[in-house]
Amino acid sequence: MPRIFFEKQSYTCQDNESVLDCLTGHGLPIPSSCRSGICQTCLMRAVEGAVPLAAQQGLKETLRVQNYFLACVCKPTNDLKVALPDEEAGARTKVTVLAKEVLGGNIIRLRLGCTLPLDYHPGQFVQLHRDDGLIRSYSIASLPQREEPLELHIRHLPDGRMSGWIHDILKTGDTLEISGPAGQGFYLPGQPDQGLLLIGTGSGLAPLWGIARDALAQGHTGPIHLYHGSRDVSGLYLINELRELAEQYPNLNYTPCLSGPDVPKGFAAGRAEQMAFSHLPKLTGWRVFLCGHPAMVAATKKKAFLTGASMKDIYADPFVIAADSIKPAA
Amino acid sequence: MSTSLFEKLGGNAAVDAAVDIFYRKVLSDDRINSFFEGVDMDKQAAKQKAFLTMAFGGPHNYTGKDMRAAHAPLVARGLNDSHFDAVAENLQATLKELNVPSELIGEVMAIAGSTRNDVLCR
Numbered sequence A: 001m002p003r004i005f006f007e008k009q010s011y012t013c014q015d016n017e018s019v020l021d022c023l024t025g026h027g028l029p030i031p032s033s034c035r036s037g038i039c040q041t042c043l044m045r046a047v048e049g050a051v052p053l054a055a056q057q058g059l060k061e062t063l064r065v066q067n068y069f070l071a072c073v074c075k076p077t078n079d080l081k082v083a084l085p086d087e088e089a090g091a092r093t094k095v096t097v098l099a100k101e102v103l104g105g106n107i108i109r110l111r112l113g114c115t116l117p118l119d120y121h122p123g124q125f126v127q128l129h130r131d132d133g134l135i136r137s138y139s140i141a142s143l144p145q146r147e148e149p150l151e152l153h154i155r156h157l158p159d160g161r162m163s164g165w166i167h168d169i170l171k172t173g174d175t176l177e178i179s180g181p182a183g184q185g186f187y188l189p190g191q192p193d194q195g196l197l198l199i200g201t202g203s204g205l206a207p208l209w210g211i212a213r214d215a216l217a218q219g220h221t222g223p224i225h226l227y228h229g230s231r232d233v234s235g236l237y238l239i240n241e242l243r244e245l246a247e248q249y250p251n252l253n254y255t256p257c258l259s260g261p262d263v264p265k266g267f268a269a270g271r272a273e274q275m276a277f278s279h280l281p282k283l284t285g286w287r288v289f290l291c292g293h294p295a296m297v298a299a300t301k302k303k304a305f306l307t308g309a310s311m312k313d314i315y316a317d318p319f320v321i322a323a324d325s326i327k328p329a330a
Numbered sequence B: 001m002s003t004s005l006f007e008k009l010g011g012n013a014a015v016d017a018a019v020d021i022f023y024r025k026v027l028s029d030d031r032i033n034s035f036f037e038g039v040d041m042d043k044q045a046a047k048q049k050a051f052l053t054m055a056f057g058g059p060h061n062y063t064g065k066d067m068r069a070a071h072a073p074l075v076a077r078g079l080n081d082s083h084f085d086a087v088a089e090n091l092q093a094t095l096k097e098l099n100v101p102s103e104l105i106g107e108v109m110a111i112a113g114s115t116r117n118d119v120l121c122r
């Protein structure tokens, strides 16, 4: 069985055990959140030994070449000497809450001021660190080129620890720490006439609001279709802002979708992804961004691929719940 | 030295071009898509790439034993010759769609065919 060398000690990694489980199983405080290879909180670096390819999925090229990997999905087949990320890759930045406002039913917009300029693309995500070590990922809605403060949309989940704390306790003027950014779901210039399909549920609008405005700001001329879904009107937000943006840019199509029984005028009746596929039955050549509910994201990803979108053109950010919230940490 | 089949087909770039088409065919094929359900798509696509690289005569580290291990759970779920033929058919259709010359298609199909007993764990 492979051995893991970490901070001058060695640990035996059991069959099918991840580096994260091995180290945390020995009581070491390795940060983690989703435990499924998505949030990049458990980023580590292999100082010696090769990591399986799967453990580097979704990492930036610059991190890959430095042998960074995700400990929660790294099941080593050989001995590894590992370290926590260097200052630069895992660095935390202090941010100050500049504004906190209610956007819709249960969604809060946080505007954060960074002491150091943060290099990011709208649609990526950051990790928010609470003093007691709780870490959660949130997607970025702001545009850096407009010098907007870092903007996050946080949906209050029932009994959610971080989201509840943000809603009830965090206030303007407080400071927090963030790390990141991470994630590949953002607008890349170079194909200004490509069709863009953006589908999000709930606070999954945050990255899409960033990506759509980023594409427009960078002169995207192809059609941009944004579908935002929720059960009822209270779950949608930025409705007027998006309608105005669609007035201003004829290539932007905005469809607010309601899956519940109550559908007022001006809203589409049905789930966001169903509406999208009924309007756009063939996605050959399109770039697709999917954010929000993990089941929606997984099913829509498959459907988008089957209707013609290329795998490399589909960006999916499932807002997976942190693993320790689903089952108590072993 | 003569050019290898993998080089003639266009190497890694050819595999990349074929993955999307092949994987879409497999997922759309009701005879076999149940075997591919519930698996993460990105991981699955990476395995399709491994499959195609192998069939294209490219560099890989899979032994017959690995092939058996990878497919044994599927054989337990009923994988048989008819499914193997369906995968081969999708592979052939993919190559045709990419306008690969027929003698090269023949070589690819021969490599794929040579794995039949391992894939079906016989």
Ligand SMILES: Cc1cc2nc3c(=O)[nH]c(=O)nc-3n(C[C@H](O)[C@H](O)[C@H](O)COP(=O)(O)OP(=O)(O)OC[C@H]3O[C@@H](n4cnc5c(N)ncnc54)[C@H](O)[C@@H]3O)c2cc1C
Pocket: A034, A038, A039, A125, A136, A137, A138, A139, A140, A152, A153, A154, A155, A156, A157, A158, A159, A160, A161, A162, A163, A164, A203, A204, A206, A207, A317, A318, A319, A320, A321, A322, A325, A326, A327
């Ligand atoms: C890449 C990424 C980007 C994200 N971006 C955003 C964003 O922009 N905006 C946003 O609001 N969120 C986003 N999220 C989700 C966010 O990171 C948190 O998961 C979310 O805010 C909940 O954290 P919490 O601490 O409030 O809740 P937790 O304390 O983690 O609890 C989560 C919820 O799970 C419930 N729960 C517990 N067990 C189960 C179970 N077995 N099955 C189902 N539910 C259960 C709890 O009641 C609670 O409602 C993102 C996630 C990822 C991975």
Ligand code: HEM
Pocket: B032, B035, B036, B039, B047, B050, B051, B054, B055, B062, B070, B071, B074, B079, B083, B084, B085, B087, B088, B112, B113, B115, B116, B119
């Ligand atoms: C034509 C001969 C075939 C070859 C050369 C082949 C090759 C491969 C390879 C290289 C892998 C990756 C193994 C790994 O890295 O884990 C794989 C996995 C897989 N193959 Fe095949 N395969 C063949 C036929 C089939 C058939 C007929 C089916 C089912 C209809 C099938 C279904 C699968 C599935 C579902 C996986 C993924 C298993 C997992 O997720 O662990 N294959 N195959």
Ligand code: FES
Pocket: A031, A032, A033, A034, A035, A036, A037, A038, A039, A040, A041, A042, A043, A070, A071, A072, A073
């Ligand atoms: S990526 Fe490993 S904990 Fe989220």
